[in-house]
Amino acid sequence: xxxxxxLAGSKxxxxxxxxxxxxxxALIRFNxxxxxxxxxxxxxxxxxxxxxxxxxxxxxxxxxxRPKIEKILNPGESILENLEKAISYFNTxxxxxxxxxxxxxxxxxxxxxxxxxxxxxNASLGxxxxxxxxxxxxxxxxxxxxxxxxxxxxxGGNIILMKPEIFYQKKELIENLYKNxxxxxxxxxxxxxxxxxxxxxxxxxxxxxxxKVSQLVGFNSVAVRISYPEVMMDLDKISDxxxxxxYLEN
Numbered sequence: 466x467x468x469x470x471x472l473a474g475s476k477x478x479x480x481x482x483x484x485x486x487x488x489x490x491a492l493i494r495f496n497x498x499x500x501x502x503x504x505x506x507x508x509x510x511x512x513x514x515x516x517x518x519x520x521x522x523x524x525x526x527x528x529x530x531r532p533k534i535e536k537i538l539n540p541g542e543s544i545l546e547n548l549e550k551a552i553s554y555f556n557t558x559x560x561x562x563x564x565x566x567x568x569x570x571x572x573x574x575x576x577x578x579x580x581x582x583x584x585x586x587n588a589s590l591g592x593x594x595x596x597x598x599x600x601x602x603x604x605x606x607x608x609x610x611x612x613x614x615x616x617x618x619x620x621g622g623n624i625i626l627m628k629p630e631i632f633y634q635k636k637e638l639i640e641n642l643y644k645n646x647x648x649x650x651x652x653x654x655x656x657x658x659x660x661x662x663x664x665x666x667x668x669x670x671x672x673x674x675x676x677k678v679s680q681l682v683g684f685n686s687v688a689v690r691i692s693y694p695e696v697m698m699d700l701d702k703i704s705d706x707x708x709x710x711x712y713l714e715n
Contacts, residue, residue: 466515467559467580467626469508470551471500473521473566474540481706491521491566495713500700503569503713505533511574513580514562518554520547521566531642540595544642552629560589565623567700569709575693576624582625582689589684590631591620593691594671600694604712607699608704615670622696628684635682650665 473491485493491501492554501519508514514533522524523537530537539556540547552561562580564571583591595620596609609620632639639649641655656664663669671688678686 467513467562467630468516468518468535468555468557469562469564470548471501471504471508471512471517471519471521471564472544472549473519473526474544475566481700484703484706486563489525492525492539493567493570493700493706495710497551499526500531500569501566502529504564504566504571505577507571508562508564509533511576511580512573513577516555518551519566520592525707544643545636546678548632552632555629558629560626560628563627565699568623568696569700570695570698570712571624572693572695573616575691575696579622579624579689579691579692579696580626582691586687586689587684587685588626588687588689589628590678590682590686591626591676591689593624593689593696594619594686595622595691595694595697596620599692600697602673603694604698604708606708607694607698608702613667614664615668620697622691622695622700631682631684636706638681 473489475490478488480495482490483489487493491499493500505517513588517533518535519530519537520540521537523539526537536554538550538673541550548563555561579591579593597620600607600609600620611618611620638655656677675688698709700709
């Protein structure tokens, strides 16, 4: 059994939060339920998940979740601080499943498929991917961000499986990658120009990416091909809200 962390500590208010009149995206409602409640339900129905921790505004989230979860921890100043809070709370060497709070279409089946593949491949770090074709087949109106490589065109998901040792041993690397996640050229200093150029010109394979990340973190890192596009259907834009509402409320 594994523990799960839901990150719901965002302090930024964008168009979605303003339109929905909430301070935190996790509190946007569908069917009069906060969006994060759908993630909690999926985790509670998973055959792999033991305890569920939410890092987010305790006073706003607490009324919805007792006794569905282990605990709610108030967020720190950064996503890395929030990760450290959760890892310290569980205090175990077992892998931790980390999810964002804005993927309400996710199911227990999707979670279990992802974890099962991670365990089969002995992953210390696992990240889900799915092809563009598979997403559009089920959600033709979906507007996602895709990356094209030699093996095809893929979208990444909003869950990660990670062993705590990676966080503690590679905290500086994780911080650099997160801070520079939208500044591609800075990644060259981490991954190397030859790797980045090969990636840009679609000459890289999934296996090569796995090998490079494994080399950087010092642990077996796996890109997990899943069959559930719901893991990728996050709530970032008004169009995302409209799409998710269509599938949850109809």
